[in-house]
Amino acid sequence: MKLINIEKSFGGRKTIDNFSLEIKKGDIICLTGASGIGKTTLLNIIMGFVKPDSGEMIDIPEKISCVFQEDRLIYGLSAMDNIRFVTGNNISEEEMISYFNMLNLTKKQAYQKAEKLSGGEKRRVALLRALLYPSELLLLDEAFKGLDDDNKKAAIDLTLKKAHTIIAVTHEKDEIALLSGRELSLESTIK
CATH class of the missing domain: 3.40.50.300 (P-loop containing nucleotide triphosphate hydrolases)
Structure with missing residues (x-):
């Protein structure tokens, strides 16, 4: 590019x-x-x-995923449904929950409505949505802002595992x- x-x-x-x-x-x-x-x-x-x-x-x-400065989650949908909105049903529930766990998010949080999540939880769900979309390029606009050190490290570790070009x-x-x-x-x- x-x-x-x-x-x-x-x-x-x-x-x-x-x-x-x-x-x-x-x-x-x-x-x-x-x-x-x-x-x-x-x-x-x-x-x-x-x-x-x-x-x-x-x-x-052609396929670019992005984490914006604002989380841009769809309120009214659960955290998991926000991700399924871009991935469809291509990822099993068990695998999806394992990704949530990698970002220190629980199964309960995966099924929680997006608007009920804390700021840091929303940030991690937005990142997970971008990472699980099959893209060739990942754009991150202050994607880790507001995360504590442990959650930031977990988020960056998963980003490096899932994304190729950033x-x-x-x-x-x-x-x-x-x-x-x-x-x-x-x-x-x-x-």
Whole structure:
């Protein structure tokens, strides 16, 4: 996958300026930089939610999964049904519960309505939903924010087992270390 000379402005303010990046299968890229510098905009461009003003994107995978800054769970559905919404019935209940357990979530929490879960529980369900969707690229936008150390480690361990190519937006040095990713600071590449 290649991004070549990507530019994007909002209201006359250039957010992304002449940004290029090549990502190979298996790469883990950790995007860092100050708030408002364009990290989320870059992910939105990759997903096709935002069109760049100029530049070229080559070999963007068809199947992309994402964990947004907001959990975007469907209230009224259980945690498990939120995951089945994207996976269908391709994963047995027993296997699904084992994935919940890997993220320190119980069988009871798997069947709980999404709106009844705590913030950290919602975060882990959103991550699990993205990990179990059969994608070629996983985008993480502060996906581990708000998790305590044990749950963060469990979440990152499962992410590394399930995802092959990852672009992660983070402000946390410990997440970069746990992901063993290549850090790319947007401070010098995006105005």
